[in-house]
Each structure stands twice: as structure tokens, then as C-alpha cells.
Amino acid sequence: MYDVIVVGGGPAGLNAALVSGRQRRRVLVVDSGNPRNAPASEMHMFLSRDGFSPAELRKVGREELSGYPSVELRVGQVDSVAPAEGGFTVVLAGDETHRARKLVLATGQVDLTDAVDGLAARFGRGVFHCPFCHGYETRGMTLAVLGHELPQVMQALYVADRFSDDVIVCTNGHPVPEPAVSRLATAGIPVREEPVIRIDGQEGDMRLVFADGTVLERQAVYHRAPTRQHSALAEQLGCELLPDGCVRVDEFQRTSVPGVYAAGDTARLAALPDALTFVITGAADGARAAVWLDQELFREDVGLTG
Structure with missing residues (x-):
């Protein structure tokens, strides 16, 4: 019986395991090895690690955890979890079964990019989702903002305000949402509504190819x-x-399920409009989950519950 099984080996999961391991809790971390930010070569806004490789951060984190004998790391896929007496049963691919008193879900999210040839392959490398994470590096560049939903289109106003005076919205065959029309016009941001069939090139030399054969260089x-x-x-x-x-x-x-915690961009407070996708906030969530999980275990063990 583990004290806690952490599902996910990104910053949230690894930091949850680190905090728990330092409290001498018996921890199992199960990581599928497929992190959301795998395409990105750099991460930012992490004090002392600004510009650090996300892959290197995970590597360093795993090495640090190896110094705690109560923490185990396993590469694998969790197929199912279920409540069981005294905690939870966790079944890995291949029917390997483990039990834990508590769970931390740090499995993250998956980005569902538009079906444009070349887009997904360049995500995190020339195609960016977050101006907090990548805006500073794109300052002064010619930028395109791809998307037709209101939050996507409104992102153009933000990057134009902060990072570039040459921004074009590409709605990929859709009209601009009505609330954004006048705002884009006032800001002097052009719009192209033709379908985008392909994105070529690399950061610094990107090309959006439209269905009519025209090309937009960004x-x-x-x-x-x-x-x-x-x-x-x-x-x-x-x-x-x-x-x-x-x-x-x-x-x-x-x-909402007793004994189950969640950390990183897989979860958020109801009061927040979005899950924060920053590496540093994911790590903070993991630490927070581990601290309060440890206190819950302690209170159970000394009979302070109820």
C-alpha cells in the first residue's frame, strides 16, 4: 500500500512526489512519457530556470527524486483507477495493480490544434499558444493569429498591444466573431478569412498557404x-x-472525490476563467497538493478526522 500514487510525471507530478518523499511518504509516480510541452525547446517565467529546456527540467527532477528511497518512478500507462477499501486501486497497462491511500492526478491536457497541414508539427516551435510563455521571444516579429473563436481572435489584440505592430488575424474560413470586429478595426489589425490549408517554414520564416494559393509570410x-x-x-x-x-x-x-487531488493544468479553481499552463504554477500546484495530502494522512493516522 503506497501512501500516494501520482499519475503524471510533469512539473506538477514530480513536485508532488518530491514534497511527499521529503515527508518520508511511500510514493509511486506513473508517467506515460508524453508531456504536453514536449515540442517546446524552452520554458519561461520559472525563476532561476528561465529559458531552460522542459525536457531537461523533467530529467533533473527525476534525478532529484532518485535520492529519496521512498519514491518510485515508473514509465507506464494507468488504465484504470477505482475506490477500494482504505484507498484506491490503480491498474497499469499489462494488468499490473497497485494500491494507494491517496491519489494525485497530474495528467495534464492535450491541445486540439486546427486541422491545418503542418500546424501540429510546428506547435511550440514557431506556432505558439501563449503570449506569456513566448511573447517576449516574438517581440518585434511579424505575427499571424490563427483561429475564429472569440478568445482566439482576441489574442491578436493582446499580442499587438505588447509585442508587435504587425499582426494579422487568419480565421481559417470563418467570419470574425461580431464582438471582435470593431475592436480589430480600431486597433488596425487586418483579417484574412480564407481557409488556411498549410503552414510551412520555421520560426522566423513561416508561411501560411491559403486555399486560393496565396501565401502570407510571417x-x-x-x-x-x-x-x-x-x-x-x-x-x-x-x-x-x-x-x-x-x-x-x-x-x-x-x-470532489475524497482522497483524490489534482494538480497542474488538468485542474483549476472554479473562480478562475482558465487553467494556467505555466510550468511554475504546475509545480506549485503539485507542492500544494502534497502538503495538504500529507496533512490529511497525518490526521487520519492520529485520529483527528471528523
Whole structure:
């Protein structure tokens, strides 16, 4: 019986395991090895690690965890989780079964990019989703903002305000949402509504190819893709989901299912409009979940519950 099984080995999951391991809790981390930010070569806004490789951060994190004998790391896929006496049963691919008193879900999200040839392959490398994460590096560049939903189109106003005076919205065959029409016009941001069939090139030399054969040359592209949960485990457990699909958590990172915590961009407080996708906030969520999870275990062990 583990004290806690952490599903997900990104910043949230690894930091949850680190905090728990330092409290001498018996921890198992199960990581599928398919992180959301795998395409990105750099991460930002992480004090002392600004510009650091996300892959290198995960590598360093795993090495640090190896110094704690109570923490185990396993590369694998969790197929199912279910409540069991005293905690939960976790079944990995291949029917390997483990038990834990508590769970931390740090499985993250998946970006659902538009069906434009070359877009997904360049996501995180020339095509960016977040101006907080990548805006500074694209300052002064010629930019395209791809998308037709209101939050996607409104991103053009933000990057034009902060980082570039040459921004073009490409709605990929859709009209501009009415609330954005006058705002874009006032800001002097042009719009192209023709379908985009392909994106070529690399950061600094990108080309959007339209269905009519014309080409728009840009140095970088922003595309705020919708997301879905990377894993169905939260839904399988019956955790409450918010309208955008994020797992609802409270200030302690607790889900609606007792004993199940969630951390990172897989979850958010109901009061927030979006899940934050920053590496540093994911790591903070993991630490927060581990601290309060540890306190819950302690209170159970000394009979302070109820």
C-alpha cells in the first residue's frame, strides 16, 4: 500500500512526489512519457530556470527524486483507477495493480490544434499558444493569429498591444466573431478569412498557404488551441468537471472525490476563467497538493478526522 500514487510525471507530478518523499511518504509516480510541452525547446517565467529546456527540467527532477528511497518512478500507462477499501486501486497497462491511500492526478491536457497541414508539427516551435510563455521571444516579429473563436481572435489584440505592430488575424474560413470586429478595426489589425490549408517554414520564416494559393509570410504564428483532458481517469473516478473540461479543485487541490487531488493544468479553481499552463504554477500546484495530502494522512493516522 503506497501512501500516494501520482499519475503524471510533469512539473506538477514530480513536485508532488518530491514534497511527499521529503515527508518520508511511500510514493509511486506513473508517467506515460508524453508531456504536453514536449515540442517546446524552452520554458519561461520559472525563476532561476528561465529559458531552460522542459525536457531537461523533467530529467533533473527525476534525478532529484532518485535520492529519496521512498519514491518510485515508473514509465507506464494507468488504465484504470477505482475506490477500494482504505484507498484506491490503480491498474497499469499489462494488468499490473497497485494500491494507494491517496491519489494525485497530474495528467495534464492535450491541445486540439486546427486541422491545418503542418500546424501540429510546428506547435511550440514557431506556432505558439501563449503570449506569456513566448511573447517576449516574438517581440518585434511579424505575427499571424490563427483561429475564429472569440478568445482566439482576441489574442491578436493582446499580442499587438505588447509585442508587435504587425499582426494579422487568419480565421481559417470563418467570419470574425461580431464582438471582435470593431475592436480589430480600431486597433488596425487586418483579417484574412480564407481557409488556411498549410503552414510551412520555421520560426522566423513561416508561411501560411491559403486555399486560393496565396501565401502570407510571417515570422511566428499564435494559435490558442482548445484542449481536452489527457486522461479520462478523473471522469472515471467521478470527479466534478468544469464546463471547459478541467477538473474542479478547491484551494487545497482536492477534487470532489475524497482522497483524490489534482494538480497542474488538468485542474483549476472554479473562480478562475482558465487553467494556467505555466510550468511554475504546475509545480506549485503539485507542492500544494502534497502538503495538504500529507496533512490529511497525518490526521487520519492520529485520529483527528471528523
